[in-house]
Amino acid sequence: MKAFKRILLSAGLVLSAIQSAGVMPVSAEQTAAQAPILAQSQETESAISRLSEGTVFAVPAAQETQAPVPVRQEAPAIRRLPDFSNDAMWKHSPSPYNIPSLWGQCTWFAWGRFMEIYGYDPGFRGNGYECVDQLLAAHPDKFTRSDIPTAGALFSSYNHVGFILEVDGDSWTIQEGNLDQVSNPDWETAIQDWRTVTMTRDEFMAQTGAVWFANPVSPVTFSKE
Known part of the structure:
Protein backbone atom coordinates (compact mmCIF):
# COMPACT_ATOMS: atom_id res chain seq x y z
CA MET A 1 0.00 0.00 0.00
CA ILE A 18 4.86 18.88 -17.13
CA GLN A 19 1.75 21.04 -17.18
CA SER A 20 3.55 23.92 -15.46
CA ALA A 21 6.35 23.75 -18.01
CA GLY A 22 3.87 24.04 -20.85
CA VAL A 23 5.14 20.93 -22.57
CA MET A 24 1.66 19.89 -23.62
CA PRO A 25 -1.74 21.56 -23.60
CA VAL A 26 -4.21 20.35 -21.03
CA SER A 27 -7.87 20.04 -21.98
CA ALA A 28 -10.83 20.32 -19.60
CA SER A 49 3.74 14.83 6.58
CA ARG A 50 1.67 13.95 9.62
CA LEU A 51 3.61 10.73 10.15
CA SER A 52 6.86 12.69 10.09
CA GLU A 53 5.42 14.95 12.77
CA GLY A 54 4.69 11.94 15.00
CA THR A 55 0.92 11.82 14.49
CA VAL A 56 -0.56 8.50 15.66
CA PHE A 57 -3.33 7.02 13.52
CA ALA A 58 -6.05 4.98 15.19
CA VAL A 59 -6.47 1.44 13.85
CA PRO A 60 -10.06 0.13 13.97
CA ALA A 61 -10.39 -2.59 16.55
CA ALA A 62 -11.13 -6.04 15.21
CA GLN A 63 -14.67 -7.11 16.03
CA GLU A 64 -14.89 -10.20 18.15
CA THR A 65 -16.87 -13.08 16.77
CA GLN A 66 -18.77 -14.93 19.45
CA ALA A 67 -19.14 -18.64 19.03
CA PRO A 68 -22.79 -19.74 18.78
CA VAL A 69 -24.19 -21.10 22.03
CA PRO A 70 -25.31 -24.70 21.49
CA VAL A 71 -29.00 -25.26 22.09
CA ARG A 72 -29.74 -28.28 24.19
CA GLN A 73 -32.10 -30.61 22.42
CA GLU A 74 -34.51 -32.28 24.77
CA ALA A 75 -35.75 -35.76 24.01
CA PRO A 76 -39.32 -35.75 22.68
CA ALA A 77 -42.07 -36.71 25.10
CA ILE A 78 -43.09 -40.36 24.95
CA ARG A 79 -46.69 -41.33 24.30
CA ARG A 80 -48.41 -41.65 27.65
CA LEU A 81 -50.95 -44.29 26.69
CA PRO A 82 -50.34 -47.69 25.08
CA ASP A 83 -51.17 -48.01 21.39
CA PHE A 84 -52.64 -51.48 20.95
CA SER A 85 -53.16 -50.84 17.24
CA ASN A 86 -49.37 -51.10 16.82
CA ASP A 87 -49.18 -54.80 16.06
CA ALA A 88 -45.37 -54.87 16.06
CA MET A 89 -45.39 -53.87 19.72
CA TRP A 90 -48.42 -55.87 20.82
CA LYS A 91 -50.42 -58.56 19.04
CA HIS A 92 -47.60 -59.66 16.72
CA SER A 93 -44.67 -58.69 18.94
CA PRO A 94 -41.80 -61.10 19.78
CA SER A 95 -42.69 -60.84 23.47
CA PRO A 96 -42.28 -64.14 25.36
CA TYR A 97 -45.60 -63.29 27.02
CA ASN A 98 -47.45 -62.82 23.72
CA ILE A 99 -49.53 -65.98 23.91
CA PRO A 100 -53.27 -66.11 24.66
CA SER A 101 -52.74 -67.85 27.99
CA LEU A 102 -50.67 -64.84 29.18
CA TRP A 103 -52.59 -61.98 27.55
CA GLY A 104 -53.70 -59.51 30.19
CA GLN A 105 -50.97 -60.46 32.66
CA CYS A 106 -48.87 -57.68 34.20
CA THR A 107 -45.74 -59.14 32.60
CA TRP A 108 -47.42 -59.13 29.16
CA PHE A 109 -48.43 -55.50 29.61
CA ALA A 110 -45.04 -54.41 30.98
CA TRP A 111 -43.13 -56.04 28.11
CA GLY A 112 -45.27 -54.34 25.45
CA ARG A 113 -45.10 -50.95 27.15
CA PHE A 114 -41.35 -51.22 27.53
CA MET A 115 -41.00 -51.76 23.77
CA GLU A 116 -43.21 -48.73 23.11
CA ILE A 117 -41.28 -46.53 25.53
CA TYR A 118 -37.69 -47.61 24.86
CA GLY A 119 -37.83 -49.39 21.50
CA TYR A 120 -35.87 -52.52 22.37
CA ASP A 121 -36.33 -55.89 24.08
CA PRO A 122 -36.23 -55.39 27.86
CA GLY A 123 -34.69 -58.82 28.38
CA PHE A 124 -37.03 -60.01 31.12
CA ARG A 125 -38.71 -63.38 30.71
CA GLY A 126 -39.81 -64.38 34.19
CA ASN A 127 -42.42 -63.51 36.78
CA GLY A 128 -43.20 -59.95 37.84
CA TYR A 129 -40.82 -60.00 40.79
CA GLU A 130 -37.95 -61.05 38.49
CA CYS A 131 -38.42 -58.36 35.83
CA VAL A 132 -36.31 -55.55 37.36
CA ASP A 133 -33.34 -57.83 38.04
CA GLN A 134 -33.53 -59.35 34.56
CA LEU A 135 -33.78 -55.91 32.95
CA LEU A 136 -30.73 -54.70 34.89
CA ALA A 137 -28.79 -57.80 33.85
CA ALA A 138 -29.72 -57.31 30.18
CA HIS A 139 -29.10 -53.53 30.07
CA PRO A 140 -26.75 -52.48 32.90
CA ASP A 141 -25.64 -49.42 30.92
CA LYS A 142 -29.17 -48.09 30.51
CA PHE A 143 -30.78 -48.69 33.94
CA THR A 144 -29.76 -48.54 37.57
CA ARG A 145 -31.33 -50.24 40.56
CA SER A 146 -32.86 -47.91 43.16
CA ASP A 147 -35.28 -47.75 46.07
CA ILE A 148 -36.54 -44.36 44.83
CA PRO A 149 -38.09 -44.22 41.34
CA THR A 150 -37.77 -41.69 38.54
CA ALA A 151 -40.03 -41.22 35.51
CA GLY A 152 -39.79 -44.21 33.20
CA ALA A 153 -38.77 -46.64 35.93
CA LEU A 154 -39.84 -50.27 35.84
CA PHE A 155 -40.94 -51.56 39.23
CA SER A 156 -41.13 -55.09 40.58
CA SER A 157 -42.77 -56.39 43.71
CA TYR A 158 -43.26 -59.95 44.90
CA ASN A 159 -46.37 -60.35 42.78
CA HIS A 160 -46.41 -57.51 40.27
CA VAL A 161 -44.57 -55.41 37.65
CA GLY A 162 -45.38 -52.03 36.09
CA PHE A 163 -44.12 -48.55 35.30
CA ILE A 164 -43.63 -45.23 37.03
CA LEU A 165 -44.64 -42.44 34.63
CA GLU A 166 -44.18 -39.43 36.91
CA VAL A 167 -42.75 -38.62 40.32
CA ASP A 168 -43.89 -35.35 41.85
CA GLY A 169 -42.71 -35.41 45.43
CA ASP A 170 -44.98 -37.82 47.30
CA SER A 171 -47.33 -38.14 44.31
CA TRP A 172 -46.56 -40.97 41.89
CA THR A 173 -48.27 -41.76 38.58
CA ILE A 174 -48.07 -45.43 37.69
CA GLN A 175 -49.18 -47.61 34.79
CA GLU A 176 -49.93 -51.29 35.23
CA GLY A 177 -51.81 -54.20 33.74
CA ASN A 178 -53.72 -57.24 35.07
CA LEU A 179 -56.24 -55.40 37.21
CA ASP A 180 -58.51 -58.45 37.34
CA GLN A 181 -55.52 -60.65 38.30
CA VAL A 182 -56.31 -63.29 35.68
CA SER A 183 -55.22 -63.98 32.11
CA ASN A 184 -57.49 -62.80 29.29
CA PRO A 185 -57.34 -65.15 26.29
CA ASP A 186 -59.71 -62.82 24.48
CA TRP A 187 -57.58 -60.04 22.93
CA GLU A 188 -60.21 -57.32 23.20
CA THR A 189 -60.61 -58.05 26.90
CA ALA A 190 -56.86 -58.17 27.48
CA ILE A 191 -56.23 -54.71 26.01
CA GLN A 192 -58.75 -53.19 28.39
CA ASP A 193 -57.16 -54.73 31.49
CA TRP A 194 -54.76 -51.92 32.49
CA ARG A 195 -54.79 -48.44 34.04
CA THR A 196 -52.87 -45.22 34.60
CA VAL A 197 -53.40 -43.88 38.10
CA THR A 198 -51.86 -41.28 40.42
CA MET A 199 -51.48 -42.14 44.08
CA THR A 200 -49.34 -41.23 47.04
CA ARG A 201 -46.18 -43.12 47.81
CA ASP A 202 -47.83 -44.70 50.86
CA GLU A 203 -50.81 -45.84 48.79
CA PHE A 204 -48.48 -47.35 46.23
CA MET A 205 -46.45 -49.14 48.87
CA ALA A 206 -49.61 -50.46 50.52
CA GLN A 207 -50.63 -51.92 47.16
CA THR A 208 -47.31 -53.47 46.21
CA GLY A 209 -45.58 -54.24 49.49
CA ALA A 210 -41.79 -54.52 49.12
CA VAL A 211 -40.81 -53.01 45.80
CA TRP A 212 -37.65 -52.15 43.84
CA PHE A 213 -37.02 -50.06 40.74
CA ALA A 214 -34.92 -50.00 37.60
CA ASN A 215 -34.46 -46.29 36.81
CA PRO A 216 -33.47 -45.18 33.31
CA VAL A 217 -30.03 -43.56 33.08
CA SER A 218 -31.32 -41.04 30.51
CA PRO A 219 -34.27 -38.87 31.66
CA VAL A 220 -37.68 -39.82 30.29
CA THR A 221 -40.68 -37.52 29.83
CA PHE A 222 -44.20 -38.63 28.98
CA SER A 223 -46.82 -36.68 27.08
CA LYS A 224 -49.99 -35.52 28.80
CA GLU A 225 -52.20 -37.64 26.55
Missing part, protein backbone atom coordinates in the same frame (compact mmCIF):
# COMPACT_ATOMS: atom_id res chain seq x y z
CA LYS A 2 2.84 2.43 0.86
CA ALA A 3 4.56 1.71 -2.45
CA PHE A 4 1.32 2.31 -4.34
CA LYS A 5 0.84 5.63 -2.60
CA ARG A 6 4.40 6.68 -3.48
CA ILE A 7 3.73 5.82 -7.14
CA LEU A 8 0.55 7.89 -7.13
CA LEU A 9 2.38 10.80 -5.49
CA SER A 10 5.22 10.65 -8.01
CA ALA A 11 2.82 10.44 -10.97
CA GLY A 12 0.89 13.44 -9.73
CA LEU A 13 4.03 15.50 -9.20
CA VAL A 14 5.44 14.64 -12.63
CA LEU A 15 2.14 15.44 -14.32
CA SER A 16 1.92 18.73 -12.49
CA ALA A 17 5.50 19.63 -13.47
CA GLU A 29 -11.45 16.59 -19.95
CA GLN A 30 -7.85 15.79 -19.01
CA THR A 31 -8.02 18.11 -16.04
CA ALA A 32 -11.17 16.34 -14.78
CA ALA A 33 -9.52 12.94 -15.27
CA GLN A 34 -6.43 14.00 -13.37
CA ALA A 35 -8.38 15.37 -10.40
CA PRO A 36 -8.71 12.03 -8.51
CA ILE A 37 -4.99 11.34 -8.98
CA LEU A 38 -3.99 14.79 -7.76
CA ALA A 39 -6.39 14.49 -4.81
CA GLN A 40 -4.92 11.10 -3.90
CA SER A 41 -1.38 12.42 -4.15
CA GLN A 42 -2.25 15.38 -1.95
CA GLU A 43 -3.87 13.09 0.61
CA THR A 44 -0.84 10.79 0.59
CA GLU A 45 1.51 13.75 0.94
CA SER A 46 -0.52 15.03 3.88
CA ALA A 47 -0.45 11.63 5.57
CA ILE A 48 3.32 11.36 5.10
Whole structure:
Protein backbone atom coordinates (compact mmCIF):
# COMPACT_ATOMS: atom_id res chain seq x y z
CA MET A 1 0.00 0.00 0.00
CA LYS A 2 2.84 2.43 0.86
CA ALA A 3 4.56 1.71 -2.45
CA PHE A 4 1.32 2.31 -4.34
CA LYS A 5 0.84 5.63 -2.60
CA ARG A 6 4.40 6.68 -3.48
CA ILE A 7 3.73 5.82 -7.14
CA LEU A 8 0.55 7.89 -7.13
CA LEU A 9 2.38 10.80 -5.49
CA SER A 10 5.22 10.65 -8.01
CA ALA A 11 2.82 10.44 -10.97
CA GLY A 12 0.89 13.44 -9.73
CA LEU A 13 4.03 15.50 -9.20
CA VAL A 14 5.44 14.64 -12.63
CA LEU A 15 2.14 15.44 -14.32
CA SER A 16 1.92 18.73 -12.49
CA ALA A 17 5.50 19.63 -13.47
CA ILE A 18 4.86 18.88 -17.13
CA GLN A 19 1.75 21.04 -17.18
CA SER A 20 3.55 23.92 -15.46
CA ALA A 21 6.35 23.75 -18.01
CA GLY A 22 3.87 24.04 -20.85
CA VAL A 23 5.14 20.93 -22.57
CA MET A 24 1.66 19.89 -23.62
CA PRO A 25 -1.74 21.56 -23.60
CA VAL A 26 -4.21 20.35 -21.03
CA SER A 27 -7.87 20.04 -21.98
CA ALA A 28 -10.83 20.32 -19.60
CA GLU A 29 -11.45 16.59 -19.95
CA GLN A 30 -7.85 15.79 -19.01
CA THR A 31 -8.02 18.11 -16.04
CA ALA A 32 -11.17 16.34 -14.78
CA ALA A 33 -9.52 12.94 -15.27
CA GLN A 34 -6.43 14.00 -13.37
CA ALA A 35 -8.38 15.37 -10.40
CA PRO A 36 -8.71 12.03 -8.51
CA ILE A 37 -4.99 11.34 -8.98
CA LEU A 38 -3.99 14.79 -7.76
CA ALA A 39 -6.39 14.49 -4.81
CA GLN A 40 -4.92 11.10 -3.90
CA SER A 41 -1.38 12.42 -4.15
CA GLN A 42 -2.25 15.38 -1.95
CA GLU A 43 -3.87 13.09 0.61
CA THR A 44 -0.84 10.79 0.59
CA GLU A 45 1.51 13.75 0.94
CA SER A 46 -0.52 15.03 3.88
CA ALA A 47 -0.45 11.63 5.57
CA ILE A 48 3.32 11.36 5.10
CA SER A 49 3.74 14.83 6.58
CA ARG A 50 1.67 13.95 9.62
CA LEU A 51 3.61 10.73 10.15
CA SER A 52 6.86 12.69 10.09
CA GLU A 53 5.42 14.95 12.77
CA GLY A 54 4.69 11.94 15.00
CA THR A 55 0.92 11.82 14.49
CA VAL A 56 -0.56 8.50 15.66
CA PHE A 57 -3.33 7.02 13.52
CA ALA A 58 -6.05 4.98 15.19
CA VAL A 59 -6.47 1.44 13.85
CA PRO A 60 -10.06 0.13 13.97
CA ALA A 61 -10.39 -2.59 16.55
CA ALA A 62 -11.13 -6.04 15.21
CA GLN A 63 -14.67 -7.11 16.03
CA GLU A 64 -14.89 -10.20 18.15
CA THR A 65 -16.87 -13.08 16.77
CA GLN A 66 -18.77 -14.93 19.45
CA ALA A 67 -19.14 -18.64 19.03
CA PRO A 68 -22.79 -19.74 18.78
CA VAL A 69 -24.19 -21.10 22.03
CA PRO A 70 -25.31 -24.70 21.49
CA VAL A 71 -29.00 -25.26 22.09
CA ARG A 72 -29.74 -28.28 24.19
CA GLN A 73 -32.10 -30.61 22.42
CA GLU A 74 -34.51 -32.28 24.77
CA ALA A 75 -35.75 -35.76 24.01
CA PRO A 76 -39.32 -35.75 22.68
CA ALA A 77 -42.07 -36.71 25.10
CA ILE A 78 -43.09 -40.36 24.95
CA ARG A 79 -46.69 -41.33 24.30
CA ARG A 80 -48.41 -41.65 27.65
CA LEU A 81 -50.95 -44.29 26.69
CA PRO A 82 -50.34 -47.69 25.08
CA ASP A 83 -51.17 -48.01 21.39
CA PHE A 84 -52.64 -51.48 20.95
CA SER A 85 -53.16 -50.84 17.24
CA ASN A 86 -49.37 -51.10 16.82
CA ASP A 87 -49.18 -54.80 16.06
CA ALA A 88 -45.37 -54.87 16.06
CA MET A 89 -45.39 -53.87 19.72
CA TRP A 90 -48.42 -55.87 20.82
CA LYS A 91 -50.42 -58.56 19.04
CA HIS A 92 -47.60 -59.66 16.72
CA SER A 93 -44.67 -58.69 18.94
CA PRO A 94 -41.80 -61.10 19.78
CA SER A 95 -42.69 -60.84 23.47
CA PRO A 96 -42.28 -64.14 25.36
CA TYR A 97 -45.60 -63.29 27.02
CA ASN A 98 -47.45 -62.82 23.72
CA ILE A 99 -49.53 -65.98 23.91
CA PRO A 100 -53.27 -66.11 24.66
CA SER A 101 -52.74 -67.85 27.99
CA LEU A 102 -50.67 -64.84 29.18
CA TRP A 103 -52.59 -61.98 27.55
CA GLY A 104 -53.70 -59.51 30.19
CA GLN A 105 -50.97 -60.46 32.66
CA CYS A 106 -48.87 -57.68 34.20
CA THR A 107 -45.74 -59.14 32.60
CA TRP A 108 -47.42 -59.13 29.16
CA PHE A 109 -48.43 -55.50 29.61
CA ALA A 110 -45.04 -54.41 30.98
CA TRP A 111 -43.13 -56.04 28.11
CA GLY A 112 -45.27 -54.34 25.45
CA ARG A 113 -45.10 -50.95 27.15
CA PHE A 114 -41.35 -51.22 27.53
CA MET A 115 -41.00 -51.76 23.77
CA GLU A 116 -43.21 -48.73 23.11
CA ILE A 117 -41.28 -46.53 25.53
CA TYR A 118 -37.69 -47.61 24.86
CA GLY A 119 -37.83 -49.39 21.50
CA TYR A 120 -35.87 -52.52 22.37
CA ASP A 121 -36.33 -55.89 24.08
CA PRO A 122 -36.23 -55.39 27.86
CA GLY A 123 -34.69 -58.82 28.38
CA PHE A 124 -37.03 -60.01 31.12
CA ARG A 125 -38.71 -63.38 30.71
CA GLY A 126 -39.81 -64.38 34.19
CA ASN A 127 -42.42 -63.51 36.78
CA GLY A 128 -43.20 -59.95 37.84
CA TYR A 129 -40.82 -60.00 40.79
CA GLU A 130 -37.95 -61.05 38.49
CA CYS A 131 -38.42 -58.36 35.83
CA VAL A 132 -36.31 -55.55 37.36
CA ASP A 133 -33.34 -57.83 38.04
CA GLN A 134 -33.53 -59.35 34.56
CA LEU A 135 -33.78 -55.91 32.95
CA LEU A 136 -30.73 -54.70 34.89
CA ALA A 137 -28.79 -57.80 33.85
CA ALA A 138 -29.72 -57.31 30.18
CA HIS A 139 -29.10 -53.53 30.07
CA PRO A 140 -26.75 -52.48 32.90
CA ASP A 141 -25.64 -49.42 30.92
CA LYS A 142 -29.17 -48.09 30.51
CA PHE A 143 -30.78 -48.69 33.94
CA THR A 144 -29.76 -48.54 37.57
CA ARG A 145 -31.33 -50.24 40.56
CA SER A 146 -32.86 -47.91 43.16
CA ASP A 147 -35.28 -47.75 46.07
CA ILE A 148 -36.54 -44.36 44.83
CA PRO A 149 -38.09 -44.22 41.34
CA THR A 150 -37.77 -41.69 38.54
CA ALA A 151 -40.03 -41.22 35.51
CA GLY A 152 -39.79 -44.21 33.20
CA ALA A 153 -38.77 -46.64 35.93
CA LEU A 154 -39.84 -50.27 35.84
CA PHE A 155 -40.94 -51.56 39.23
CA SER A 156 -41.13 -55.09 40.58
CA SER A 157 -42.77 -56.39 43.71
CA TYR A 158 -43.26 -59.95 44.90
CA ASN A 159 -46.37 -60.35 42.78
CA HIS A 160 -46.41 -57.51 40.27
CA VAL A 161 -44.57 -55.41 37.65
CA GLY A 162 -45.38 -52.03 36.09
CA PHE A 163 -44.12 -48.55 35.30
CA ILE A 164 -43.63 -45.23 37.03
CA LEU A 165 -44.64 -42.44 34.63
CA GLU A 166 -44.18 -39.43 36.91
CA VAL A 167 -42.75 -38.62 40.32
CA ASP A 168 -43.89 -35.35 41.85
CA GLY A 169 -42.71 -35.41 45.43
CA ASP A 170 -44.98 -37.82 47.30
CA SER A 171 -47.33 -38.14 44.31
CA TRP A 172 -46.56 -40.97 41.89
CA THR A 173 -48.27 -41.76 38.58
CA ILE A 174 -48.07 -45.43 37.69
CA GLN A 175 -49.18 -47.61 34.79
CA GLU A 176 -49.93 -51.29 35.23
CA GLY A 177 -51.81 -54.20 33.74
CA ASN A 178 -53.72 -57.24 35.07
CA LEU A 179 -56.24 -55.40 37.21
CA ASP A 180 -58.51 -58.45 37.34
CA GLN A 181 -55.52 -60.65 38.30
CA VAL A 182 -56.31 -63.29 35.68
CA SER A 183 -55.22 -63.98 32.11
CA ASN A 184 -57.49 -62.80 29.29
CA PRO A 185 -57.34 -65.15 26.29
CA ASP A 186 -59.71 -62.82 24.48
CA TRP A 187 -57.58 -60.04 22.93
CA GLU A 188 -60.21 -57.32 23.20
CA THR A 189 -60.61 -58.05 26.90
CA ALA A 190 -56.86 -58.17 27.48
CA ILE A 191 -56.23 -54.71 26.01
CA GLN A 192 -58.75 -53.19 28.39
CA ASP A 193 -57.16 -54.73 31.49
CA TRP A 194 -54.76 -51.92 32.49
CA ARG A 195 -54.79 -48.44 34.04
CA THR A 196 -52.87 -45.22 34.60
CA VAL A 197 -53.40 -43.88 38.10
CA THR A 198 -51.86 -41.28 40.42
CA MET A 199 -51.48 -42.14 44.08
CA THR A 200 -49.34 -41.23 47.04
CA ARG A 201 -46.18 -43.12 47.81
CA ASP A 202 -47.83 -44.70 50.86
CA GLU A 203 -50.81 -45.84 48.79
CA PHE A 204 -48.48 -47.35 46.23
CA MET A 205 -46.45 -49.14 48.87
CA ALA A 206 -49.61 -50.46 50.52
CA GLN A 207 -50.63 -51.92 47.16
CA THR A 208 -47.31 -53.47 46.21
CA GLY A 209 -45.58 -54.24 49.49
CA ALA A 210 -41.79 -54.52 49.12
CA VAL A 211 -40.81 -53.01 45.80
CA TRP A 212 -37.65 -52.15 43.84
CA PHE A 213 -37.02 -50.06 40.74
CA ALA A 214 -34.92 -50.00 37.60
CA ASN A 215 -34.46 -46.29 36.81
CA PRO A 216 -33.47 -45.18 33.31
CA VAL A 217 -30.03 -43.56 33.08
CA SER A 218 -31.32 -41.04 30.51
CA PRO A 219 -34.27 -38.87 31.66
CA VAL A 220 -37.68 -39.82 30.29
CA THR A 221 -40.68 -37.52 29.83
CA PHE A 222 -44.20 -38.63 28.98
CA SER A 223 -46.82 -36.68 27.08
CA LYS A 224 -49.99 -35.52 28.80
CA GLU A 225 -52.20 -37.64 26.55
